[in-house]
Amino acid sequence: MAWNNAEKIKKRGIVLRNVPTKGNDAMITAIGEGGVFSFFARGVRKLPSKNGAGCTELCLSNFVLSESLDGLLTLSEAASEALLYSDKSLESSICASLLAEAALKLFSEPGEENNPKMFHFFESCLRGIKDSDKPLAYAFLGMCKxxxxxxxxxxxxxxxxxxxxxxIIAISYPDGGFVCQDCASDLGASKTPVMQLKMLRFGFKCEEQDLPRADFPAPDCIALLIQLADYLNAQTGINLSGMKLLRTI
Ligand SMILES: [Zn+2]
Structure with missing residues (x-):
């Protein structure tokens, strides 16, 4: 067998985080069909760098990586396919960053079970946040999924x-779902607005092809995103720092 300590690996993914390290280097974390992966990118912060654009946060890129014997991935090439981020509005930039943060914190654990459908749904939500005039609706649906x-x-x-x-008249987060009128009064749970119940039903049941149908009032999207972030925190201890910005919208 030939001695080969630099076998090339091709991966397509969306950059979730770009952390500068010493010199002009960076550690990149991205999500692809097989889940979250990280690699070392030498010289990508130097201008001009041929790989710099492809390592930008929220860029969908095709990476060529080499794996060393100790399993560390190093970037050989990053070809940018599409930047799934736009700062055309404060809302869209906050929504995109929030979803990226949630993906990073929820799916980074080694051995985390991953599903290619999750990646495609996430990509569609980022495209919706960037290209549509309802970024908050896409952020809400991305969070549900x-x-x-x-x-x-x-x-x-x-x-x-x-x-x-x-x-059904309410959502009870501690109980993990909808509750009917009788049970809500036993639990002392207060009524949830009908629009928010509809949104939650849509959000937890929809498939990727249903995404363009989503058109929800912005205040309800914000209210539910705040509730879902609190629910996530109660279930897992994960705290989404992007929620602070969302609350300012
Ligand atoms: Zn009941």
Whole structure:
């Protein structure tokens, strides 16, 4: 067998984080069909650098990486395919950063089970945030789906206490889903606005092809994103720093 300590690996992914290290180098973390991966990128912060654009945060790129014997990945080439980030509005930049932060914190654990569908859904949400005039709706739907893939999706098909499908009036986060009128009064849970119940049902049930149909009022998107972030924190201890900016919208 030939001695080869620099086998080339091709990966396509979206850059979630670009952390400068010494000199002009950086550590890059990206998400692709196979999940989150990290690599060392030498000289990418030097201007001009042929790989710099492809290592920009929220850039969808095709990477050529070499793996050393100790398993560390190093960048050989980064070809930018599309920048899935726009600063055309404060809303869209906050929404894109928030989803990237959530993906990074939810799916970075080694051995994390990953699903190519998750990556494609995430990519579609970022495109929606960038190109549509409803970035908050796409951020909300992206957050719902990430919770599903992280195994903490809410049950929006029936009352989580008694199983009844009718008379749903509230979401109970501590119980993990919808509750009916009778159970809500037993729990002392207050009513959730009807629009927000509809949004949660759509958010936890929709597929990628349903995304363009989503058109929700911005204040409801913000209210639910705040609730979902609190729910995520209660379930996992993860704190999304991007929520601070979202609250200023
Ligand atoms: Zn019930």
């Amino acid at each position: 990430m919770l599903v893939y992280a195994g903490i999706g809410l049950d929006v098909g029936e009352c989580v206490i008694c199983g009844k499908k009718t008379g």
